[in-house]
Amino acid sequence: TQLLEQSPQFLSIQEGENLTVYCNSSSVFSSLQWYRQEPGEGPVLLVTVVTGGEVKKLKRLTFQFGDARKDSSLHITAAQPGDTGLYLCAGVEHAGNNRKLIWGLGTSLAVNP
Amino acid sequence: SQTIHQWPATLVQPVGSPLSLECTVEGTSNPNLYWYRQAAGRGLQLLFYSVGIGQISSEVPQNLSASRPQDRQFILSSKKLLLSDSGFYLCAWTRGNNQPQHFGDGTRLSIL
Numbered sequence: 001t002q003l004l005e006q007s008p009q010f011l012s013i014q015e016g017e018n019l020t021v022y023c024n025s026s027s028v029f030s031s032l033q034w035y036r037q038e039p040g041e042g043p044v045l046l047v048t049v050v051t052g053g054e055v056k057k058l059k060r061l062t063f064q065f066g067d068a069r070k071d072s073s074l075h076i077t078a079a080q081p082g083d084t085g086l087y088l089c090a091g092v093e094h095a096g097n098n099r100k101l102i103w104g105l106g107t108s109l110a111v112n113p
Numbered sequence: 114s115q116t117i118h119q120w121p122a123t124l125v126q127p128v129g130s131p132l133s134l135e136c137t138v139e140g141t142s143n144p145n146l147y148w149y150r151q152a153a154g155r156g157l158q159l160l161f162y163s164v165g166i167g168q169i170s171s172e173v174p175q176n177l178s179a180s181r182p183q184d185r186q187f188i189l190s191s192k193k194l195l196l197s198d199s200g201f202y203l204c205a206w207t208r209g210n211n212q213p214q215h216f217g218d219g220t221r222l223s224i225l
Contacts, residue, residue: 006156033213042203042216043157088156092211101214105156 004091004104012110016078021087021107024071029091029102032072034063037086037106079111115140119204119217127225132177132191134220136204139185144206146187147214148179151201163187199224 005024013019023032031050035043047056049065049072056063060083062075076083089104116139126132138144145164149157159172161179169179176195180188187204201221205214 031211040221041218042205043214044216045213048213086155090214101159101211103157103159 004089004102006087006089006104006107008107009105010108010110012112013079015080015111015113017111018075018077019079019109020073020075021109022071022073023089023091023104025091025102026070027093028069029093030069031092032065032069033090033092033101034072034074035088035090037088038084043086043088076109079109081111081113084109084111115206115215117204117206117215117217119202119220121220122218123221123223125223125225126194128196129193132189132194132198132222134189134202134204134222136187136189136217137185138187138206141185141206141208143184145209146181147205147207148187148189149203149205151203151219153201157203161189194224196224198222 007022031048033048034046036046037043047058047063049056049063052067052069054065060077064073072089086106086108088106091102093100093102119136147162148160150160151157161169161171163169163181166181166184176198177191199222201219203219204217207214
């Protein structure tokens with residue numbers, strides 16, 4: 001089974017700072033999803049990246065899929081308190097005819113006003 | 114539009130008592146359904162998934178079981194809860210194996 005490592009595990013920054021969180025694996029995924037989860041709620045999908053090298057932007061959030069489709073990053077510009085939450089990445093693994101979603105352990109982000 | 118409902122939102126149960134958590138999806142048919150457990154502020158552990166009525170796959174050996182009596186209903190159960198069953202339980206649905214997952218708001222289960 002493939003593993004997805006997310007780093008850092010915890011991040012506490014001031015409003016207005018920039019940050020990057022990483023999602024890494026030693027194996028290839030056919031696509032990768034990023035979710036954000038707020039306390040007491042379920043994760044909500046932010047974006048799916050499919051093509052190696054793909055970059056997607058969602059307002060102040062920039063997502064990149066590595067060229068080899070083994071890793072991904074999420075960059076937040078000028079972070080705001082509303083960005084606080086747990087950021088989870090999940091990669092789609094192929095195992096024969098079966099497709100499985102592999103979850104990272106998450107990066108817990110706190111943006112202080 | 115599709116919606117997913119989980120209940121109850123919070124539950125406090127004594128050790129050794131039974132459990133039944135329910136999840137229903139509206140606005141779609143033949144969804145893939147999932148049960149996850151999440152430790153405090155951390156990643157998701159897949160417990161069960163189902164691709165159709167009566168079809169249940171278990172990912173990890175445990176004290177829990179799942180059933181899918183109807184197309185859009187997924188139930189997580191236990192006959193006797195353990196302290197280690199405490200956690201945040203999430204239900205999710207997708208249209209297919211590699212499609213984005215849509216989550217319910219979860220059930221916070223505390224075992225005393």
